[in-house]
Amino acid sequence: MSWLTVPTPLPSGPMEIAVTPLGVASAGYVRREGGTPPCTDEPKIRAVTERIGAYLAGRTRELGLPIDWSLSSGPHRAVLETLWREVPYGRTITYGELAARSGVFEDITEPGLAARTVGQMMAANPVPLLVPCHRVVAADGIGGFGGGRVGIEVKRWLLTLEGVLEPTLDWDGPL
DNA sequence: TATCGCATCTAGT
DNA sequence: ACTAGATGCGATA
Structure with missing residues (x-):
């Protein structure tokens, strides 16, 4: 598992992404603590950066990145996979x-x-x-x-990007 | 294995 | 409209 940093227009700034041979295993809106090996696979870095950049710029609705699910298991993983399969771009679902x-x-x-x-x-x-997970909302x-504080702004930003929320005055994303 | 902190919901003023 | 309480799971150390 190795780490790379991807620039984003999100209120939280760049994301930290962990990749394995299987795919993306971990992603974080906030900076990881140091001590993890950086990714040196240039084609992989370019692919991840390009896909996430395109998605956040509104150029594509599919991230198209393989996921390495190995960090979760059992019920946790079942819920994540259900969300991943059944809630497409621009739709939301309640926690219940x-x-x-x-x-x-x-x-x-x-x-x-x-x-x-x-x-x-x-x-x-x-x-x-x-x-x-940003498409999961309260009843x-x-x-x-x-x-x-920043976290909820990220959620609003992403939902605005997907057209679920109306853009606010401080909207600085695409559209 | 023990403790902690809830990304909620419903009901009752 | 607003406040508070129920309640057990998953994460962390």
């Missing part, structure tokens, strides 16, 4: 609905519990952006996002 779709929480009957658990799984998503509003 995703819980139901994934089929992981059929034993859980308490209202809201499955939804909360999904929220915690999204917070622990190793590959945000590739697995579109009554936009919901939350990791990374504190």
Whole structure:
């Protein structure tokens, strides 16, 4: 596993991406702590940078990057894969609905519990952006996002990019 | 293995 | 419209 940094127009700045021979294993909106080996595979760096750049510039709706799922397993992975398969560009799903779709929480009957658990799984998503956790919203509003204050801005930015939200006055992305 | 912190929801003022 | 409480999972050390 090696790391590379990709410039983005996001409010959070550049992303840190970890790649393996299988694909992208990890992505972060915030800078990783040092100590991880940088990626030296130039064609791979160019491919990842180009795909993410095109997506965030509105030139494509598909990232088209292979995902290495090995960092997640069990129910966590099942929910992430459900989200990845069933929620396309420009669509959103609520925490509760995703819980139901994934089929992981059929034993859980308490209202809201499955939804909360999904929220915690999204917070622990190793590959945000590739697995579109920003398309998962609360039943009554936009919901939350990791990374504190900047995190929620990233979520709004991405939803605006995909046409889910109306551009605000400070919108600095494409369109 | 023990502890911590919730990316929610629903109901009750 | 707004506030508070229920409640158990996953992550971290």
